[in-house]
Amino acid sequence: MAVVTDQVTLTVDGQSVTVAKGTLILDAAKKLGIEIPIFCSHPKMEPVAVCRMCLVEVEKMPKLQPACAVYVMDGMVVRTRTEQVQRYQNGVLEFLLANHPLDCPICDKGGECPLQDQTYTYGPGASRYDFPKKHFDKAVPLSDKILLDRERCVLCWRCTRFSAEISGERELALIQRGKDTIIGTFNDQPARSEYQGNWTEICPVGALTSRQYRFISRPWDLDRTATICPGCSMGCNVHADARHNRLGRFQARENLAVDDGWLCDFGRYSFPSFQREGIERPRVRRDGRLEEVSYEEAMAAAAQSLRRAGPATAGWASPAATNEELFLFQRLLREVLATPHLDHGRGRGEAATALEPDDAALPIADLERCDHVLLLGGQAVIDAAPVLHLRLFKSERKGVRVHRVDDARAALEAVPAEAQAVGIVSSLGRKPEVDSLQGKLARKVKGSVRRLLVPDGPNGRGATDLGFGPGRGPGYASLDGKAGRARPDWEAAGVRALYLFEASPLHDFQASGEEREWIQRLETVVLQRPRPSPLDDLAHVILPGRAFVEKAGTVTNMEGRVQRIRPAIDAAVVRDDWKILQGVAQALGADWRYRDPDEVFADLSRAVPAYRADRIGERALWSERA
Incomplete structure (x- = not known):
């Protein structure tokens, strides 16, 4: 009796490979390290085989077959480098380039363009055509985010398929027929999708370009940093690309467990909010005026004022602060100042509705x-x-x-x-x-x-896990009856000093008119933030810190996955936020001697065993709670 198996074995260019039934020839070849050129194929979209670039020979089949659309069979013999295959690849590229503009020197896709790469590898050395090219509209605005160059489009259908299969919005479509076919929106209405930036990333040519990145840089001039999107608690993985210490773009960095390789436009286009426009020094209010001082003077002034308030101090942290910063901040408040009044998040009292x-x-x-x-x-x-x-x-x-x-x-x-x-x-x-x-x-x-x-912010989950709220300590530990008051109750609790830690302009301290009046009456307001804030005129001490893209550490997404962030731009002249918190604690008498965020995380993981250092990148294991 024959054994039934869900595996099939085939041969590709003389090499044997065993794969699961339902595997495409393209993917079977990849398993062997054999590259088959593609334009229309995408691993997260249904095959359409419209570009014909991936044609291969399959034994016992009379015609060349598209590797991106034909599924493997047991005993199949595939050849990807025959003379016939190469002739067809050469011809496909020759047709694609017949009307393609010679824009490479000014095209934003230059240097990371599949059409450019495959022309060098598989295409003709020169064009045989000597006639006027067919022209289409250039720099067509699809929205306030995206421009379309119809002359560069090779009609791979990737963008239209994303709109139909991935986001389900169906905003892009093929219009006209034959040689006049173009990509566009219905009645040329502006696109409203929240995922338009993905169109530019999956486009295999320079047809779809981002307005923000247009003519900014060549890819080989960019310094690429693997980090996390600062937009929300999803925790999407991104590449932060910078040139000459200025951010140029965020690009998707696939994490199948989190983002599946996609970004939303809010996160993708948020990077200008984190670009530092200048260097400022710490300031202390003296005789009603803010005066520039050194970090040491500012931290000493903050410590002196906070010492007077002691347990009548309250601390608020942005849900965009790193786990290391939040851990130190809650220690500063609870252990050094002996205050239980902690809160985070933009919504008033969000920490009171604490996560579990x-x-x-x-x-x-x-x-x-x-x-x-x-x-x-x-x-x-x-x-x-x-x-x-x-x-x-x-x-x-x-x-x-x-x-x-x-x-x-x-x-x-x-x-x-x-x-x-x-x-x-x-x-x-x-x-x-x-x-x-x-x-x-x-x-x-x-x-x-x-x-x-x-939760709110890229680290709202971490803020709760690490006890940055009034009801529980790090790792959801009991406070033994020493719980504090949440943000809405601080005035009634007799709070006299306020330490505000704004870590992101996207997730800052938003005070109502009534709350602002209360803050104005406080004895002490210490404000630690990465850029000028509407609260500056209420602060007694201002401590400039680093932006999300300038710091190292970890953040925890909504599902409890602890992920690393890394500095994408150099801000050496601005003190690290964890160092500022340590400096204030030392000025108050604490014997903290951390040398880097890793040492802080080591202490953090001892206090919260679910945050083991060897599991960074994975979800926290709360079964390991002490």
């Missing part, structure tokens, strides 16, 4: 493995973490039922009792509602029910 480890029990990638996903809050949740939409749309295409509801009762009714895996996704502000819904669903359905809550 179970709020990240549903990993982002597991959304695709659920039977039903409840998006409680609908578009408001997507607005807080836009790339979640792409993951949910992908899940729907795989057969997951995604219910976008705004009411817990409707959510409960939407899930049948026979469901095996249910996920709840919502914002932190709806945590009590989510807790109640999860309990009811657990009693109703046969399978598991897990939740994923979306």
Whole structure:
């Protein structure tokens, strides 16, 4: 009796390879390290085989076959380097270049252009055509973010397929027919997608370009840094590209467990907010005026004022601060100043609705493995973490039922009792509602029910894990009756001094008019921030710190994944935020002697075992809590 297997063995250019059934010839060749040129093919989109660049010989088939669209069979023999294949590749490129403009010296894609690379490798050395090229419109504005050069377009359909298959918005389409075919939007209306930057990244030529990056740099002039997007709590991985110490762009850096290789436009185009325009010195208010001083003088002045307030001090931290900074800041407040009043986040009292480890029990990638996903809050949740939409749309295409509801009762009714895996996704502000819904669903359905809550900022999750809130210490440790008050109650609690740590202009301290009046009456306001703030005129001490893209450390995304951030631009003249916090603590008498963020993280991981250093890049394991 024959053994049934889901593996097949084939030969590519004389080399044998075994792959799973349903594998494309293109991917089988990749497994052997054999490159087959492509333009239209993309690993996250359905094959269309429109560019014909990947044609190969398959034994017993009379015509050349597209490697990006033909699935392997047992015993198949494939040849990718025959004379016939090379002749066809040469011809495809010759046709693509027949009307392609000679823009390489000024094209933003130059140096990272697949058409350019493949012309050198597989194309003709010179053109045989001597006739006027067909011209199309250049620099066509698709939106306030993207320009389209129709002369450069090779009609690979990648952008239109992204719009249909990945984001589901269908904003781009093929217009006209034959030699007049172009890419465009319906009735030339401006594109409104929140994912347009992905069009430029997947475009294999310089047809779609970013307005922000247009004519800024060549790729070989860029210094590339692997880091994390500062936009939200999704934790998307990015390359921060800088030239001459100025940021030029954010590009996607694929992490299948988190972002699946995509970015939203809010995060992608946020980098100008972090570009330092000048160097400023610390300042101390004397006789009603802010005067420039050294860091040592400013930290000493801050310490002197905070010492007077002592336990009547409150501390607020941005949810964009690193784990190392948050750990030191909460130590400064709790251990050195003996105050329990800590809070974070832009919403007043967000830390009071604190996250728990179970709020990240549903990993982002597991959304695709659920039977039903409840998006409680609908578009408001997507607005807080836009790339979640792409993951949910992908899940729907795989057969997951995604219910976008705004009411817990409707959510409960939407899930049948026979469901095996249910996920709840919502914002932190709806945590009590989510807790109640999860309990009811657990009693109703046969399978598991897990939740994923979306906090504010790229490190809102880390802020709660590390105890930067009034109710619990690092690692959700009990405070033994010494809990503090949340931000809305600080005035009533008799707070006399306020230490504000703004780590990002995207996630700063937003004071209401009433709160601003209260801050104005305080004895001491210490403001640590990366750039000028509306609160500067209320501060008694201003300590300039580093921006998100200028610092090293770790942040924790919504699912509890601890990831490294790295400095993309040099800000050596500005003191590290963790060093400022250490300097203030030392001026208050603390014996802290950290030399770098890694030493801080070592102490942090001892206090919070779930944050083990050898698991950076993975989700925190809360079963290891002390």
